[in-house]
Amino acid sequence: MEKFQAAMLLGAVGDSLGYRKGRWEGCTSGSQIQKELAALGGLAALKLDPENWPLSDGALMHMTTAEALVTDFWCLEDLYREVVRLFVAAMVSLQGRTPDPSTVESCAHLKPNNFLLAWHTPFNEKGSGFGAATKSMCVGMRYWQSERLENLVEVSIEIGRMTHNHPIGFLGSLCTALFASYAVQGKPVVSWGRDLMKVIPKAEDYCRKTIRHMAEYQEKWFYFEAKWQFYLQEREIEEEGQNKPLFPQSYDADETDKVYKSWSSEGRGGHRGHDAPMIAYDALLAAGSDWGELCKRAMFHGGESSATGLIAGCLYGLLYGLNQVPSGLYQDLDKREKLEELGAKLYQMAATEKKHSAPQLLVHAGSSHGS
Numbered sequence: 001m002e003k004f005q006a007a008m009l010l011g012a013v014g015d016s017l018g019y020r021k022g023r024w025e026g027c028t029s030g031s032q033i034q035k036e037l038a039a040l041g042g043l044a045a046l047k048l049d050p051e052n053w054p055l056s057d058g059a060l061m062h063m064t065t066a067e068a069l070v071t072d073f074w075c076l077e078d079l080y081r082e083v084v085r086l087f088v089a090a091m092v093s094l095q096g097r098t099p100d101p102s103t104v105e106s107c108a109h110l111k112p113n114n115f116l117l118a119w120h121t122p123f124n125e126k127g128s129g130f131g132a133a134t135k136s137m138c139v140g141m142r143y144w145q146s147e148r149l150e151n152l153v154e155v156s157i158e159i160g161r162m163t164h165n166h167p168i169g170f171l172g173s174l175c176t177a178l179f180a181s182y183a184v185q186g187k188p189v190v191s192w193g194r195d196l197m198k199v200i201p202k203a204e205d206y207c208r209k210t211i212r213h214m215a216e217y218q219e220k221w222f223y224f225e226a227k228w229q230f231y232l233q234e235r236e237i238e239e240e241g242q243n244k245p246l247f248p249q250s251y252d253a254d255e256t257d258k259v260y261k262s263w264s265s266e267g268r269g270g271h272r273g274h275d276a277p278m279i280a281y282d283a284l285l286a287a288g289s290d291w292g293e294l295c296k297r298a299m300f301h302g303g304e305s306s307a308t309g310l311i312a313g314c315l316y317g318l319l320y321g322l323n324q325v326p327s328g329l330y331q332d333l334d335k336r337e338k339l340e341e342l343g344a345k346l347y348q349m350a351a352t353e354k355k356h357s358a359p360q361l362l363v364h365a366g367s368s369h370g371s
Contacts, residue, residue, distance in 0.1 A: 004141055005343035007180070007317035008066065011137060012339050013329050014313025015059035016048055017295060018305030025056065028268075030253035030301040037300060043292055044326045050334035056306045058134040061103065062314075063335070063342060064090045065159060066138035070345035076151075080119040080158055084110045087162065103131045106163040119158060123216045124165045130276035130307040132160035133172030137314040140180025141346045148353070152177050153202050164273065167220040172273025174203050176311050179281065183318035189284055190243045193232050200225055223265075227274045231263060235285070245285050257302040269303025276304060280311035284319070291316065291324045 019025045024033050040046060046053075068083040091107050102124060109121040136156050143152040153174060160173025175196055182192050204221065208214060232238035235245040248255060260269025260279055270276040283297035298312035299305055322330070330336060 001344055001347040003184075003318050003321050004347040005317075005340045006321045007137065007141065007183075007314045008063075008339040008343035008346075009322070009330050009333065009336065010317035010325065011062060011310050011314030012055055012059045012333060012335065013048065013325070014295070014299050014309030014311075014316075015056050015062075015134075015306045016053040016334065017046075017299040017329075018307070018309030019054070019056040019058075021052065021054060022056075024300070025304070025306045028257075028302040030257045033300045033302070033305070034253050034296070043295055044328070046326075047328040047332065048330070048334070049332045053334065055334045056310075057103070058131065058307055058310050060090065060093065061087075061131065061135040061163075062138060062310065063338065065135045066141075066342040066346060069138055069142045070342065070349050076155065076158075079155070080162075081112070081115070083159055083162065084118045085112045088112050102127045102129050102169070103163045106165065110162060119162050121162060121165050124169075127161075127164040127166035127170075128168035128220070128272050129164060130172060130270060130273055130304055132164035132169045133176045133273050133276045134307050134310050135163075136160060136173040136177040137180040137311065138342070138346055139173070140177035140182075141184065141318070141343075142350050143177075143353075144181040144184035144350055145353075146181075146185060148181075149199070149202070152181055153199065153206055157203055157206060166273075167217050168224050169273040171200065171203065171221070171224045172277055174199070175273075175277040176280075176315075179277065179311075179315055180318060183315050188243070189281075189319070190237055190245060193228065193235075193237060193281060194240065197225070197228060197232070224274045227263065227265075228278070231278055231282075235282070247286055251286075253296075253301065256297060260301060260303050264303070269301060270308040271304050276307045277311055279303065279308040280315065283308070283312050284315055289320045289324060291320075 027033050064086045068079060068086050071082050073079040073082060087107050088110055091104065106121050106124060111118050136159060139156045139159060140152060143155065156174045156177035157170050160170030164170055178196055178199055179192050207217060236242055237245050261267055263275045263278055264271055270279045280298050283294050286297060287293035294312055294316055299309035
C-alpha cells in the first residue's frame with residue numbers, strides 16, 4: 001500500500017516541480033530551469049507548499065480519475081458515468097490553473113445527464129495532447145494484475161477519449177496505465193516499451209468493437225506506433241534480450257532538450273500523447289532508483305515538464321516508494337492527505353476485485369474493500 005500512496009504523492013510532486021506555478025512549465029530551456037533550481041539551493045533544499053508550488057491541472061485530473069475509480073460501481077458503464085460527472089465538476093476547480101484546452105473543449109461535450117451517451121465525445125482533430133496520458137496511471141493501479149488486462153485496455157481508452165478522442169491522445173492513456181500496471185507487477189522497466197507494442201493491437205480490436213470513428217483513427221494510430229518503434233530502436237531495446245538501453249555519451253540539459261524535441265511532432269517535448277510517456281519512460285530507464293537524476297530528466301527540461309514529471313513521479317513511486325525522496329518535497333504538498341487516501345483506496349479496491357465472467361460486469365466484495 002505504501003507504494004500506491006507514494007505513487008499518488010510523487011506524481012503530484014513531479015507535477016508541481018515541473019509546473020512551478022507555470023514558470024518552469026512555460027520555460028523552453030532546461031539549462032535555464034536547472035540554473036534557477038541551483039539558485040534555490042538545489043532539489044534537496046526545496047520545500048513544496050500549496051502557495052508557491054501548487055498542483056497543475058494535470059495532477060488534479062489524475063486525482064479526479066482516481067476518485068471515480070475508487071467508487072463502488074457495479075459495471076464499467078456506471079464507472080464511465082461517474083467519471084463524466086466528476087470531470088464536468090472538475091472544470092470549475094481548474095480555473096486559474098491554465099487547463100489543457102482539449103480537456104476543457106471535450107468536457108463541454110460530455111453529457112452527465114444522458115444515461116446512454118454520457119461519455120461519447122466527437123472525434124477531435126486537436127485531441128492528441130498529453131492530457132489523457134497524465135490522468136491514467138491510476139487506471140493501471142486499479143487494474144494492475146495481468147489477468148485484468150482487458151479491463152485496463154478498455155477503461156484507459158474510454159477515459160482517455162472522453163477528453164482526447166484522438167489515437168495519439170488516448171493511446172497515451174493506455175500507455176501510462178499499462179506502465180503503472182507493469183511497475184506494480186515488478187516487470188523490468190527495460191521491457192515495458194516492447195510490451196506496449198504487443199498490447200496496442202488489443203486496443204485496436206477494442207476500438208473496432210465499439211465501432212466509433214475508426215476511419216478517422218486509422219492513420220493517426222500508425223503515427224503513435226511508429227514513434228514508439230523508432231524510440232525503442234534508438235535506445236536499442238526493441239528486441240527481446242536487448243536489455244541495455246543505449247544513451248548518448250553527453251546528455252546535458254541542452255542535449256536532452258534537443259532529443260526530446262526530436263521525439264515530439266511540434267517542437268515541444270512531451271506535448272502529445274506519444275512523447276509525454278516516452279520522456280517519463282526514458283528518464284526512468286536512465287535514472288533507475290536515483291530520484292535526483294529522474295527529476296533532472298523528467299521534471300527540469302524545456303518541454304511539458306509538469307506532464308512528464310507527473311507520469312515519471314507516479315511510476316517511480318510504484319517502483320521505489322519514498323525512501324530516496326527528500327521529505328521537504330512532500331511534507332506540506334498541496335492536497336497531500338487526499339493523495340495518500342486515494343493511493344490507499346486504489347490499493348484496497350485492486351486487492352478485493354472479484355474475478356468476473358461477464359466482460360462488462362464488475363462485482364465487488366460488498367463493503368469489505370474499505371472505500
